[in-house]
Amino acid sequence: xxxxxxxxxxxxxxxxxxxxxxxxxxxxxxxxxxxxxxxxxxxxxxxxxxxxxxxxxxxxxxxxxxxxxxxxxxxxxxxxxxxxxxxxxxxxxxxxxxxxxxxxxxxxxxxxxxxxxxxxxxxxxxxxxxxxxxxxxxxxxxxxxxxxxxxxxxxxxxxxxxxxxxxxxxxxxxxxxxxxxxxxxxxxxxxxxxxxxxxxxxxxxxxxxxxxxxxxxxxxxxxxxxxxxxxxxxxxxxxxxxxxxxxxxxxxxxxxxxxxxxxxxxxxxxxxxxxxxxxxxxxxxxxxxxxxxxxxxxxxxxxxxxxxxxxxxxxxxxxxxxxxxxxxxxx
Numbered sequence: 001x002x003x004x005x006x007x008x009x010x011x012x013x014x015x016x017x018x019x020x021x022x023x024x025x026x027x028x029x030x031x032x033x034x035x036x037x038x039x040x041x042x043x044x045x046x047x048x049x050x051x052x053x054x055x056x057x058x059x060x061x062x063x064x065x066x067x068x069x070x071x072x073x074x075x076x077x078x079x080x081x082x083x084x085x086x087x088x089x090x091x092x093x094x095x096x097x098x099x100x101x102x103x104x105x106x107x108x109x110x111x112x113x114x115x116x117x118x119x120x121x122x123x124x125x126x127x128x129x130x131x132x133x134x135x136x137x138x139x140x141x142x143x144x145x146x147x148x149x150x151x152x153x154x155x156x157x158x159x160x161x162x163x164x165x166x167x168x169x170x171x172x173x174x175x176x177x178x179x180x181x182x183x184x185x186x187x188x189x190x191x192x193x194x195x196x197x198x199x200x201x202x203x204x205x206x207x208x209x210x211x212x213x214x215x216x217x218x219x220x221x222x223x224x225x226x227x228x229x230x231x232x233x234x235x236x237x238x239x240x241x242x243x244x245x246x247x248x249x250x251x252x253x254x255x256x257x258x259x260x261x262x263x264x265x266x267x268x269x270x271x272x273x274x275x276x277x278x279x280x281x282x283x284x285x286x287x288x289x290x291x292x293x294x295x296x297x298x299x300x301x302x303x304x305x306x307x308x309x310x311x312x313x314x315x316x317x318x319x320x321x322x323x324x325x326x327x328x329x330x331x
Contacts, residue, residue: 018044018045018046018047019046019047019289020046020047020048020049021046021047021048021049021068021069021286021289021290021293022049022067022068022069023048023049023050023051023058023067023068023069023070023071023277023290024050024051024052024053024057024058024061024062024066024067024070024071025051025052025053025054025055025057025058025059025061025062025070025071025072025278026052026054026055026058026071026072026073026156026157026158026275027052027053027054027156027158027193027194027195027212028055028073028094028157028158028194028212028273028275029071029073029091029092029094029212029275029310030050030052030193030194030195031214031215031218031308032092032214032301032304032305032308032310033048033050033071034050035301035304035308036048036293036296036297036301036304037049037050037293039296039300039301039304040293040296040297043296043300044296046289046292046293048293050071051067052193052195053154053193054152054154054155054156054157054181054192054193055071055072055073055074055155055156055157055158055160055181056154056155056156056157056181056182057154057155058070058071058072058278059072059074059076059155059278060155062086062278062279062280063084063086065280065283068279068283068286068289068290069277069278069279069290070086070277070278071091071275071276071277071278072157072275072276072278073156073157073158073160073161073273073274073275073276074157074160074161074181075088075090075255075256075257075258075259075274075276076088076255076257076276076278077257078254078255078257081255081278085280085281085282086278086279086280086281087255087278087279087280087281087287087324087328087330088255088256088257088276088277088278088279089255089256089276089277089294089321089324089325090250090256090258090274090275090276090277090313090317090321091274091275091276091277091294091297091313092274092275092305092310092311092312092313093241093245093248093260093272093273093274093275093310093311093312093313094212094213094214094241094272094273094274094275094309094310094311095212095213095236095241095244095269095271095272095273095309095311096158096161096162096165096210096211096212096213096271096272096273097210097211097212097213097216097221097223097224097236097271098112098117098208098209098210098223098224098226099198099201099208099209099210099211099215099216099219099221099222099223099224100201100207100208100221100222100223100224101201101202101204101205101206101207101208101221101222102128102143102145102205102206102222103143103205103206104141104143105140105142105222106222107221107222107223108222108223108224108225108235108236109137109140109222109225110133110137110140110222110224110225111136111137111224111225111226111233112133112136112224112225112226113132113136113227114165114166114169114170114226114227114270115169115170115172116132116133116136117166117169117224117226118166118169118170118172118173119132119170119172120147120149120208121149121151121166121173121185121187121188122172122173122176122177122186122187123149123186123187123188124172125147126146126147127144127145127146127147128142128143128144128145128147128206129142129143129144129145143206145205145206146206147206147207147208148188148189148204148206148207148208149185149187149188149189149207149208149209150188150189150190150191150197150200150201150204150207150208150209151183151185151188151189151190151191151197151209151210152182152190152191152192152193152196152197153190153191153192153196154182154192154193154196155181155182156181156182156193157181157273157275158194158210158211158212158273159180159181159182159183159210160179160180160181161259161261161271161273162210162271163177163178163179163180163183164179164259164261165261165262165270165271167179168261168262169262169270189204189207191209194211194212194215195215197209197210197211197215198211198215198218198219198221201219201221202219208224210271213236213241213309213310214308214309214310216236216309217308217309223236224236226269226270226271227270228265228266228267228268228269228270229262229263229264229265229268229270230264230265230266232266232267234266234267234268234269234270235269236269237269238306238309238311239267240267240268240269241269241272241311242311243263243265243267243268243269244260244263244265244268244269244270244272245260245263245272245311247260247263247264247265247268248260248274248317250317250320252320252321252323252324252327255324256274256276256321256324258274259273260272260273260274261273272311277290277294279291279330281328284329284330287330288330288331290330291325291330291331292331294321295322295331298313298318298321
């Protein structure tokens, strides 16, 4: 009886000290954040409520102090962080793939030149058997079917990183479309979040869209072989994502600002991106609850990240982030 009372008292103490954290933003890391939140609540009793609304929404909501943390795949430059009164650190690394739904053509069978991928998303290459695609795929029976382009309709860090890559791959794209979280798309169907684009690809045969790799795995999509910065064909595989990610040069002084697309190396997949967490500088007590969650994830969440197709941050980077938290009094 005494042991039961002690157990109940301990449970009541945990419940009394438990807290809720509210975050919103990028859909890119959402599958992982949901798993991390579930594990964290199970271990600590503390709840993390995360809304997958896109990086643009995450930046807006944390800037307006609507949530406790924002999440964005587009890192903010130090000057903008100072202006908005925000801290910033990376949480995990992922990759963006060109996922296609072409009956009869399996995963990693289709090769697409980076400049040709830009032309597809500009509506300049209209059919799957276009000469430019056929030249790189002599062994494929490409159908004479119109290409259905699927893209994001919301403000998106995935779009930012994809358009950054296309702008460096194609001067035509750079001069006419450019880089941004939201673009004036010349063609295609728009979906909200990686989830929305995934649904469009599934529903439309002969379509192509860009999604985070975790959504490729979840939906069993086929994804194109692209070219590295050095011009070598490279498949969307974990080893090739890691080859690109190892070139990251994080510095706490710049609040970890880093764009990882088009890293050097013959094995470096060209569209790798980190996803970032944004915290309000004035909310030290709440920030400590948020960093406690991410510290837990850094210690216990690497296997989940790998299983879902993400690349965990190296130990050295995690230690640098913890030192950043401590120096700013939020850990």
